[in-house]
Amino acid sequence: MAERVAPQKETQKDGKKRALDLALTQIEKQFGKGAIMKLGTEGVPHDVPVISTGSLGLDMALGIGGLPRGRVIEVFGPESSGKTTLCLHAIAEAQKAGGAAAFIDAEHALDITYAKKLGVHTDDLLVAQPDTGEQALEIVETLVRSGAIDIIVVDSVAALVPRAEIEGEMGDSHMGLQARLMSQALRKLTGAISKSQAS
Numbered sequence: 001m002a003e004r005v006a007p008q009k010e011t012q013k014d015g016k017k018r019a020l021d022l023a024l025t026q027i028e029k030q031f032g033k034g035a036i037m038k039l040g041t042e043g044v045p046h047d048v049p050v051i052s053t054g055s056l057g058l059d060m061a062l063g064i065g066g067l068p069r070g071r072v073i074e075v076f077g078p079e080s081s082g083k084t085t086l087c088l089h090a091i092a093e094a095q096k097a098g099g100a101a102a103f104i105d106a107e108h109a110l111d112i113t114y115a116k117k118l119g120v121h122t123d124d125l126l127v128a129q130p131d132t133g134e135q136a137l138e139i140v141e142t143l144v145r146s147g148a149i150d151i152i153v154v155d156s157v158a159a160l161v162p163r164a165e166i167e168g169e170m171g172d173s174h175m176g177l178q179a180r181l182m183s184q185a186l187r188k189l190t191g192a193i194s195k196s197q198a199s
Contacts (some may be wrong), residue, residue: 051097051151051199054089056118066093069150069197072190074157080149085118087153090199092119099150102126102143104136106159133160133178137185147196157182 014097027036050066059066067073067090075083091101096119103110108129112122126143130136136154143149154160162177193199 049197051090051099052093053086054093055086058086061171066090067093067151067199069199070194071199072186073199084155087155088115088118088136089150091115091153092121094151095119095121095124099148100124100126100148102128102140102149102151102152103153104140104159105129106133106136107155110155132163132166133181134163137159137181137189140185141189141192144192144196144198149196149198151199177193 024036028034028103047079048064049069050059051069052066053062068166075086077083087103094101101120101124103125105127106129110127115125116122126138126149128139137160140152140154143152160178160181162181164177
């Protein structure tokens with residue numbers, strides 16, 4: 001009885017393997033070679049390119065030696081805890097490596113003198129001070145899609161005020177507008193950021 005069960009299970013395994021091979025072939029035909037692959041095969045990047053934070057201790061703690069390229073990274077913490085300083089250090093490190101950097105100053109509070117002291121080449125730094133959250137995120141999208149930027153800092157997400165809120169009256173209720181804005185922007189940007197290897 002055990003002999004009859006084994007061939008049936010083997011046939012089931014073969015059927016599943018054949019179905020998987022067909023699915024993989026269809027995916028590659030539809031989306032191109034490399035759209036899906038096994039992690040153990042060649043062609044999958046093992047070393048993630050990084051931008052140093054400027055702090056050896058933090059780079060080591062992150063486990064890969066810095067901030068990963070091609071990813072959206074959120075730095076959060078209490079007010080005056082060093083978030084902008086950390087981002088300016090990362091910009092300085094990217095510039096030292098010959099990269100281009102942009103700073104989207106939604107808070108309208110960038111201190112150029114302080115940035116210079118941290119090693120940022122302010123003459124080469126692209127700075128935008130957008131009026132609305134939509135404008136800020138459109139600028140980010142254009143820069144990312146150019147493929148020429150290594151790091152973009154948006155300071156801060158809390159300051160990305162939707163146009164409807166700015167144009168509305170004081171006291172108007174704008175439930176979830178900023179969350180919707182960020183959600184839509186991240187859906188649009190994530191793939192482009194990955195392809196451009198910007199951070």
